Amino acid sequence: MTADASADMTDPLADVAWEPGVAKPDPILVADNITRQFGGLKAVDVDHLEIQRGVITALIGPNGAGKTTFFNLMSNFDSPDTGTQTFNGKDLTNTPAHKVANLGMVRTFQLTKALSKMTVMDNMKLGAVGQKGESFWRALLPFTWRSQEKGIETRAAALLERFKMAHMTDEFAGTLSGGQRKLLEMARALMVEPELVMLDEPMAGVNPALTQSLLEHVTQLKDEGMTVLFVEHDMDMVQEISDWVVVMAEGRIIAEGPPATIGENQAVVDAYLGAHHDAPLEWEDETDGDDVTSAAPADGSSEESS
Numbered sequence: 001m002t003a004d005a006s007a008d009m010t011d012p013l014a015d016v017a018w019e020p021g022v023a024k025p026d027p028i029l030v031a032d033n034i035t036r037q038f039g040g041l042k043a044v045d046v047d048h049l050e051i052q053r054g055v056i057t058a059l060i061g062p063n064g065a066g067k068t069t070f071f072n073l074m075s076n077f078d079s080p081d082t083g084t085q086t087f088n089g090k091d092l093t094n095t096p097a098h099k100v101a102n103l104g105m106v107r108t109f110q111l112t113k114a115l116s117k118m119t120v121m122d123n124m125k126l127g128a129v130g131q132k133g134e135s136f137w138r139a140l141l142p143f144t145w146r147s148q149e150k151g152i153e154t155r156a157a158a159l160l161e162r163f164k165m166a167h168m169t170d171e172f173a174g175t176l177s178g179g180q181r182k183l184l185e186m187a188r189a190l191m192v193e194p195e196l197v198m199l200d201e202p203m204a205g206v207n208p209a210l211t212q213s214l215l216e217h218v219t220q221l222k223d224e225g226m227t228v229l230f231v232e233h234d235m236d237m238v239q240e241i242s243d244w245v246v247v248m249a250e251g252r253i254i255a256e257g258p259p260a261t262i263g264e265n266q267a268v269v270d271a272y273l274g275a276h277h278d279a280p281l282e283w284e285d286e287t288d289g290d291d292v293t294s295a296a297p298a299d300g301s302s303e304e305s306s
């Protein structure tokens, strides 16, 4: 890809070494010595990780690597056994999850959490109210509430429009397809006007007809100045939209680098070969057809489906 509007700026990661835990020029999120143990299993063991502001970072790794647990820990849906994370320089150790969202960091879930017996609009409102603890209490005061609810509804309607779901505003979320729920969840996450959006497998279970538009929505977040951190197993999507890739295996960060190079990293290849991964790892870059290809086991040898 050559110069388009978004490529005008020089790549902020161009001079960053391809090493796990490497420092970034302008990190929005920094994790230090984060560990989380479940029984005898150390699900997460991250010495140091920095997420660069204003770019799209993909977090990849075999099943069970600890990606979702790491998301839970960063967003304070779960507490680490050790370690701290800072967001915009602020230590989040004692910040409850809804306040983390309030500060500008939201996440979506691998299994969507749309409330099926509520309408799409009510789900959207919950994105604002449910994540903003204080405004829920303020909402009990009728005068402030009325003007605030109007603002919330306007924003929700605009987001539903943007995600092409306006016609579903009054439908129950339970009637939506898997892909539409993913869209609803992404739209709902944007209700708090976040700076950092963390998406846990946004494309999983999505009808192929919807994936391209989902990809465009993710790219659009970046174009609007947001930072995106997303977990994804589909390497074509990772190659297509990410600026940087972080690889996790057995709880640790084992590699980092630009998407075109990451498949050539031996530690990454070994991690995927060693794991009983449920999808083949394919690295060929179909969009450019240039020299940024492959590395991972040549055709077929990684196709073990366990």
Ligand SMILES: Nc1ncnc2c1ncn2[C@@H]1O[C@H](COP(=O)(O)OP(=O)(O)OP(=O)(O)O)[C@@H](O)[C@H]1O
Residues within 6 Å of the ligand: 038, 041, 043, 061, 062, 063, 064, 065, 066, 067, 068, 069, 070, 110
């Ligand atoms: N609440 C829990 N209690 C016990 N073990 C857990 C819990 N949550 C996660 N684990 C274990 O921690 C490890 C990491 O799980 P996690 O869900 O974070 O992996 P993941 O990288 O998101 O995998 P996937 O790609 O399959 O979504 C796994 O071995 C999992 O079984």
Ligand SMILES: [Mg+2]
Residues within 6 Å of the ligand: 067, 068, 069, 110
């Ligand atoms: Mg997961």
